[in-house]
Amino acid sequence: MAFQCQRDCYMKEFVTSVVSCCPAELKHEVSGKKETLKGFNVKLQDTILFPEGGGQPDDHGFIGDVPVLRVTRQGPDAVHFVSSSVEPGQEVQLRVDWDRRFDHMQQHSGQHLITALADAMFGYKTTSWELGRQRSTIELDTPCVKPAQLQSLEEVVNEKIRAHIPVSVQLLSIDDPEKNLFNKWLPDDHAGPIRIIDIEGVDANMCCGTHVSNLSHLQVRYMHIYLLLLCNKSSDQ
Incomplete structure (x- = not known):
């Protein structure tokens, strides 16, 4: 699975064609x-609207002037729920709600960065994470995070951001022997190449979500939010 939104996470508009439009709820x-x-499920030839998955909510946007209220994945297809029908076969212009998309990109890449560094520095594995509208949470496999550890993690996280470290996407074919490193995490209905998000020198992990192209795009304020949540998590124990 590799939609246009995954090939170019920064694309805001895109022209494609309608494959099907069926009544739906x-x-x-x-x-x-x-x-x-009541509305319609629309399948497109390709899409810049990310379908919900991998812990990341779906994108919002427009097919022409018709608002897209939900995007879900069905096997190799993205299904767009809209309130008005669109004609199969016609070309349409997609627009993404960029503020929502970029927020998701920042938060998702930030989670990858913190998850990787918490594991590398302290051996704390991430057991779950949630990307929310007001805040995101990362749960670590530890009863507590000590204040000194939290400070060290914050320092290294912001050091990586200031270093302008690139974030790239690698696609592995289903026949690539390297896929065995990630194969256990694949959903049963996975289709297409295996997508790896590589934070240069920090982390390489399978992920279907949208990400920034450089850690400098995260902005320090996002890391501060994440680290406060880690602190709150530890203080609840």
């Missing part, structure tokens, strides 16, 4: 109440 929650919206 979307269940979602508004003000604590569950509602069902």
Whole structure:
């Protein structure tokens, strides 16, 4: 699986064609109440709107002037839920909600960086993480994070950001022997090449999400938020 949003995470607009448009329903929650919206599931030839997966929420955006309310993955396809139908076969212009996308890119790359350094420096494995609208959390396999460790981690994280370390994407074919390093994490319905996010000299990990191209794009304020959450996690123990 490699959509245009994964090949170029910084692309904001994209022209593609509609493959199919079928009636559908979307269940979602508004003000604590569950509602069902009637609309259409649209499959496109390709997309710059990321489908939910790998711990990262989906993108929002537009197909022409029609808002995209949800994007999910079905095997090799991304399915876009919209309230109005679009004609199969026609060319359409996609636009992504860039503020939402870039926030997700920063938070996701930040998680990879902290996860890798916490493991390398202290042997703390990441057991789970959640990318939220207000904050993100990273859970480490340890009963506590000592203040000195937290300070050291913060210093190294920000050192990597200041060093302008590049972040690149590597695609491994299904026949590549290196895939065995990551194969156990693949979903059953995975299709296409295996995508590796490589933070140069720091970490290489399989991931389907969108990421920054350089750690300098994270901005120190994001790392401060992450590290506060780690501290809060440890103080709850």
